[in-house]
Amino acid sequence: MSVVLFLRDRCHEPQPPKRLMRHRSFLLISALGLAACQSDVPETAQTDTATAAAAETSPATAGTEQPVRVNMINVQGQPVGTATLTDAGQGVEFLLQLENMPGGTHGVHVHQNGVCAPPFESAGPHFNPTGKQHGTENPQGPHAGDLPNITIGESGRLDTAFVDTKLTLQPGQPNSLLKEGGTSLMIHAYADDYKTDPSGNSGGRIACGVISQPQGQQP
Secondary structure (H helix, E strand, O other), X not given: OHHHHHXXXXXXXXXXXXXXXXXXXXXXXXXXXXXXXXXXXXXXXXXXXXXXXXXXXXXXXXXXXXXXXXXXXXXXXXXXXXXXXXXXXXXXXXXXXXXXXXXXXXXXXXXXOOOOOOOOHHHOOEOOOOOOOOOOOOOOOOOOOEOOOEEEOOOOOEEEEEEEOOOEOOOOOOOEOOOOOOXXXXXXXXXXXXXXXXXXXXXXXXXXXXXXOOOOOOO
C-alpha cells in the first residue's frame, strides 16, 4: 500500500524545470511512476467491486432473508402463541413461544398441507417427502416432519427452541417447508412415542399454524 501511495504522489508532483528534463535517468523514473499509476490501483478497485456485487447476488441465501412467523391457534380458533422458523444453515431452527396450552408432554409435527381449519384434519398427514415411516426410533423412519416432544408446565406457557436438520426453508427443495401450498406446524394432545406409525400415538390435534413464504418474498 505504501508503494502505491508513493507512486500516486509522483503522478501529481509539479513538473521539474525544463533544464532537468535532459537527464535520461530522470525521464526513465518518471515514466515508470506514471505507468504504475495507470495500472495496479484501478484494477484492484474493479476487482473489489466485482467481488462485492457477486456476493450480493449469491443464490445461497435466496428465500431466507427473514424468519418465518407461524401463528398458532387451538381448536376453538383462539391464538395460543407463535413459532418462529429460521434458516440454521444445516436445517431449520424452531422457536416456540406458546401460552394458554394444556400442561403435559405433547408431540409436535410438520403436516403436509398449509391449512389449519379446526379441527385441523385439513392439515393432512405428516410432511413426508421421502416416503418413510413415522418415528426417529423406527428403523424405517423418520418422516421429515417428525419433531421432538415439548413439555408444557401448569402455567400453560412455553418458550423453547430446537433445530431440525431434516428440513429446509429453501424453496424448491423436496424437504422445504415453503413448498407450493405451504405446510403446517401441529401440536398433539399426547407425547409422541417416536416409533409407532403413522403419528407416534400422539393423540388428537390441539394446535396448528400455517407455514408459508413471508410476505414480500413470494417466488
